[in-house]
Amino acid sequence: MIGISQRRDRSGARFQCAVLFGGDAATNSVVPLVDLLGLDPRAEALAEVEARVGGLPLGPGDPGPEELFDAFLGVLSRTC
Secondary structure, eight states: OEEEEEEEETTEEEEEEEEOBSTTHHHHHHHHHHHHHTOSSHHHHHHHHHHHOOOBOOOTTOOOHHHHHHHHHHHHHHHO
């Protein structure tokens, strides 16, 4: 999953993004968040969030986190 959010105000725009790697990455990210927020009933909250969030499975030849980060920095350096 790749998530991107944006906030704008008079001073400009800020972007935040996240990439979850691995088949169980969504579960590993969602469970602590649901627990932290104290969402109830827990099982229903987990099912609802996990239905909207997915991991990025890695296969042979797929970029890992380091390669993705390097590519991201490369794009930023060309646009700034």
